[in-house]
Amino acid sequence: MSEDIKILAIETSCDETSAAVVVNGREVLSNIISSQIDIHTKFGGVVPEVASRKHVEAIGFVVQEALDKAGVTLDEIDAIGVTYGPGLVGALLVGLQYAKGLAYALKKPLIGVNHIEGHISANFIQYKELKPPFVCLVVSGGHTFIVYMKDYGEFEVLGQTRDDAAGEAYDKVARAIGLGYPGGPKIDKLSKEGNPQAIKFPRANFHDDKSLDFSFSGVKSAVLNYLNQMEMKKEEINKADVAASFQKAVVDFLVDNAMKACKLKKVNKIAVAGGVAANSCLRETLISAGRKDNIDVLFPEFVLCTDNAAMIGSAAYFEYMKGNAAPLTLNAIPNLKLGER
Numbered sequence: 001m002s003e004d005i006k007i008l009a010i011e012t013s014c015d016e017t018s019a020a021v022v023v024n025g026r027e028v029l030s031n032i033i034s035s036q037i038d039i040h041t042k043f044g045g046v047v048p049e050v051a052s053r054k055h056v057e058a059i060g061f062v063v064q065e066a067l068d069k070a071g072v073t074l075d076e077i078d079a080i081g082v083t084y085g086p087g088l089v090g091a092l093l094v095g096l097q098y099a100k101g102l103a104y105a106l107k108k109p110l111i112g113v114n115h116i117e118g119h120i121s122a123n124f125i126q127y128k129e130l131k132p133p134f135v136c137l138v139v140s141g142g143h144t145f146i147v148y149m150k151d152y153g154e155f156e157v158l159g160q161t162r163d164d165a166a167g168e169a170y171d172k173v174a175r176a177i178g179l180g181y182p183g184g185p186k187i188d189k190l191s192k193e194g195n196p197q198a199i200k201f202p203r204a205n206f207h208d209d210k211s212l213d214f215s216f217s218g219v220k221s222a223v224l225n226y227l228n229q230m231e232m233k234k235e236e237i238n239k240a241d242v243a244a245s246f247q248k249a250v251v252d253f254l255v256d257n258a259m260k261a262c263k264l265k266k267v268n269k270i271a272v273a274g275g276v277a278a279n280s281c282l283r284e285t286l287i288s289a290g291r292k293d294n295i296d297v298l299f300p301e302f303v304l305c306t307d308n309a310a311m312i313g314s315a316a317y318f319e320y321m322k323g324n325a326a327p328l329t330l331n332a333i334p335n336l337k338l339g340e341r
């Protein structure tokens with residue numbers, strides 16, 4: 001039997017400083033997440049300069065805590081995995097430089113990980129037997145993709161957003177109805193008290209039935225127009241109805257394309273990834289659509305949906321096994337594409 005591979009993973013692409021120790025890409029010994037949400041909430045969104053400074057303050061403590069909780073010393077680590085894109089450049093550089101310093105000092109391989117691949121990999125932690133191929137719906141604050149995962153680290157993008165990401169639309173609509181940042185969880189909660197049929201917000205029409213692309217800026221603008229009109233008419237706005245109706249438009253779009261992608265690729269497995277995968281309406285709607293078509297719907301647990309280093313440790317393991325170590329000159333790539341190295 002081969003020896004276990006232990007990866008120390010670091011993630012600092014946005015507003016969470018996180019470090020984890022992951023064994024063989026599937027078993028999490030520790031997953032420490034230091035969130036900056038309270039600080040950014042005051043500004044109504046992530047302030048890149050503030051995020052970088054807070055990562056600098058936290059990174060050393062977070063890495064030490066991840067090692068302590070895992071009961072592992074740096075000597076026992078086989079490789080250092082780190083997110084090098086996509087994300088905020090200043091934020092990425094903090095984690096990347098820290099990881100490079102460790103890799104250099106310890107003479108251990110450095111594995112650069114694409115943040116989106118990390119999100120997808122969260123499913124390998126949650127479902128120990130999961131193997132490609134499968135379809136994955138990636139829905140986060142910055143990205144919305146439907147991909148076909150052919151093999152570990154091999155992706156075919158089937159569809160993507162042409163404008164706003166799903167999470168971004170949630171955050172913008174939440175701000176417009178005065179719910180604050182981050183908007184996704186707040187709209188999710190408020191929607192439970194509203195009627196999703198109350199207001200009909202239109203979905204983008206690409207005049208192409210086969211397209212698996214998304215567009216969320218239209219529904220976002222429709223909500224903003226609705227709010228303006230109601231204000232001009234001095235009519236009372238039912239925020240819960242607005243939230244529920246907006247959410248229905250977004251979720252229906254995501255679920256329809258997800259089901260089309262499974263049929264196109266003739267697979268009966270769809271995994272969901274990214275912060276919006278924590279959304280309760282998306283979970284319920286996709287699971288019930290999957291049940292109708294005999295498609296298994298996989299969701300990682302909440303803590304693995306939003307940004308965390310365990311998912312990076314999982315993706316790093318599969319790259320490590322392929323011998324894909326990065327040079328110490330590895331730089332942060334803010335707009336790194338999926339499947340690109």
Ligand code: KG4
Nearest residue numbers: 140141142167184185275276278279306307
């Ligand atoms: O994946 P993530 O943690 O960070 C990025 O890589 O972008 O995703 C954050 C996004 C935010 O837009 C947040 O509003 C959204 O995920 N989100 C949710 C929920 N929880 C987080 N959106 C809808 N419903 C939720 N329960």
Ligand code: ZN
Nearest residue numbers: 140275306307
């Ligand atoms: Zn993310």
